[in-house]
Amino acid sequence: MIFIGGYVSASGVGLTCPDWPLCPQGFLPHEDFIIEYIHRSVAATTGLLVMATAAFVLKSKDAPRGMKIASLIATGAVIGQIALGAVVIVERLHSLLVTAHLGLGLVLFSMVLMTVVYSHRMPAKMAVPAVRD
Ligand code: HEM
Numbered sequence: 022m023i024f025i026g027g028y029v030s031a032s033g034v035g036l037t038c039p040d041w042p043l044c045p046q047g048f049l050p051h052e053d054f055i056i057e058y059i060h061r062s063v064a065a066t067t068g069l070l071v072m073a074t075a076a077f078v079l080k081s082k083d084a085p086r087g088m089k090i091a092s093l094i095a096t097g098a099v100i101g102q103i104a105l106g107a108v109v110i111v112e113r114l115h116s117l118l119v120t121a122h123l124g125l126g127l128v129l130f131s132m133v134l135m136t137v138v139y140s141h142r143m144p145a146k147m148a149v150p151a152v153r154d
Contacts, residue, residue, distance in 0.1 A: 022060070022063060022064060022067055022126065023126055023127075023130060025056070025059060025060045025063060026060060026122070026123070026126060028056060029056055029057055029060050030119065032056065034054070034056045034057055035057065035109070035110075035114050035119075036110070036113065036114060037053060037054035037056070037057045038054045038057040038058060038061065038110070039110070040110075041107045041110050041111060042061075042107065044057070044058050044061070061106070064102070064103055064106060065103075067099060068099045068100070068103055071092075071095050071096055071099040071129075071133065072096055072099070074092055074095075074133075074136060075092040075093060075095065075096045078092040078136065079092070079093070083143055083144075083146075084139070084143070085139060085142075085143075087135070087139060088135075088136055088139035088140065091132045091135040091136045091139065092132070092136045094128070094132045095129060095132035095133050095136060098125055098128045098129035098132060099129055101125055102122065102125045102126060102129055105118065105121060105122050105125060106122060109122055
């Protein structure tokens, strides 16, 4: 998302999808706004994945407190980031809003990374019970 967003910004195609939430052709992509279309579609997928991860982490009895906090902050950040993306469009790429969009993207990345690091510290459980002689 950070790479695609950086490209959207640097290549100046941020307003090729001038509407919110859908692009001019609804759910259909078009070469005129394909980069911004990809940015929004991957954002929607990212949002679902981050929220699904948080649901599993919060349900888990083994997940440490820090992991639960990190995944909750990630959920808040991804919802805020998608909402902020909408405001960036409505306010026609206001520089302060684009800067906040970059900053919140970094918060989101850090919290997802922390969740992953915590998950690697957790003891792996055997999926299949060991067979005894
Ligand atoms: C997980 C969600 C998202 C992440 C992590 C993300 C991240 C980013 C990043 C890092 C940038 C580059 C900012 C810069 O270079 O200063 C960017 C640009 C941009 N994002 Fe997102 N974004 C997300 C969702 C969205 C959504 C849903 C929209 C809705 C339309 C959106 C609209 C934009 C636009 C228009 C730009 C270009 C701004 C410009 O031209 O300067 N983003 N995004």
